[in-house]
Amino acid sequence: MPQEPKPRLLLMGLRRSGKSSIASVVFHKMPPNETLFLESTTRIQKDSIHSFMDFQVWDFPGQLEYTEPSFDLEDIFGSLGALVWVIDAQDDYLDSISRLNKTILAIQAHYPDINVEVFIHKVDGLSEEFRTDTFQDIVQLISDELHDNGYENAPVHFYLTSIYDYSVFEAFSKVIQKLIPNLSTLENLINTLCNNCGFEKTYLFDVLSKIYIASDTRPVDMSCYEMCSDYIDVIVDISELYGYEHRDRKIKGEQAQEAESHVVLHDETMIHLMEMNKYLCLLSVIRNPEAKEKKGLIDMNCRTFQEALNEVFSRSWEEQEAEQGQLKARPDPEH
Known part of the structure; x- marks a missing residue:
């Protein structure tokens, strides 16, 4: 049986627009200040990300003319995924917009299902007013040119991003969510959990990247999202300190498999974290005083959600690991 192709995120844009910095900060936990020392990408960098859903991140050099006949478009755009085009908002972006529109026009006829996501990047250096004007100007320029070429309401989505705050994680969360086939089921499950427990907001986070793969359908509050992201870092650090096995450490009582x-x-706000498995954790913001007093009920509902979550991901990580184990156990035919 042929293996399903992994969804692919294609990071494209002009040189020095910030593509490699974004990939390093989001997927490799590099501190933003250290990205200043990254060298320019000279060839396509392919990263395999192993998490709740295996996917690939391809970082393209800015000078690469991949729409030329010498490149195989099927090899680049043929796999289900998203094209993330990064525009440096602090630089002259007319050339970048022209290249983006040329790329969209080249692939739309053959790959209409690929999501086109535009990151208007490095906005941390712009004032609030100039940031808004730049965003509107870029959206207008791209939409007008695509409209002139016959693409009415082209499926292009725009995000203001920076590696120095959580905006780039929020943007990637939205990008990844579009690649999850059962997103609506997850959102319905989280909505039910929120309503039953009196949660104000709940996120299902990928622990490795701090991208949230689903949340309830209430509007996202960035300050709330930032609190939850920071809390994951605290718990991960503590787990690394105290979670390892040691021969002199005696287990006292029954041990929980997942951190909680x-x-x-x-301000009396409570943040509740519960690991769902080794990839995902559930973070909830609780402001209702009555809900906070019913910890047992919250735990029971979260465990019920955990069971439902593992059923939703039928192509589970346990099955993948079993397959990998069988491959490793298979004898080498040469011996």
């Missing part, structure tokens, strides 16, 4: 934690902030 909550913290109450100065």
Whole structure:
């Protein structure tokens, strides 16, 4: 049986627009300040990301003319995924917009299902007013040119991003969510959990990248999202300190397989974290005083959600690991 192709994120844009910095910060946990020392990408960098859903990130050099006949478009755009085009908002972006539109026109006829996501990047250096004007100008320029070439309401989505805040994680969350076939089922499950437990907001996070793969359908509050992201870092650091096995450490009582934690902030807001498996964790923001007093009910509902979650991901990580184990156990035919 042929293996399903992994969804592919294609990072494209002009040189020095910030593509490699974005990939390093989001998928390799590099501190943003260290990206200043990254060298320019000179060839296509292919990264395989192993998480709740295996996917690939391809980082393209800015000078590469991949729409020329010498390149195989099927090899680049043929796999289901997203084209993430990065525009440096602090630079002259007319050339970048022209290249983007040329790329969209080249692939739309053959690959109409690929998601086109535009990251208007490095906005941390712009004032609020100039940021808004730049965003509107870029959206207008791209839409007008595509319209002139016969593409009415082209499926292009825009995000303001920076590696120095959480905006790039928020943008990638939206990009990844479009690649999850059962997203609506996950959202319905989280909505039910929120309503039953009195949660204000709930996210299902990928622990490795801090991208949230689903949330309830209430509007996202960025300050709330940032709190939850920071809390993941705290729990991951503590888990690394105390979660390893040691021959002199004696286990006292039954041990939980997944980490679970909550913290109450100065304004009485409670953040509740529960690991779902080794890839995903559920983070909930609770402001209702009555809900906070029903910890047992919250835990029970979260465990029920965990069971439903593992059923939704029928192509589960346990099955993948079993397959990998069988491959490793298979004898070498040469011996």
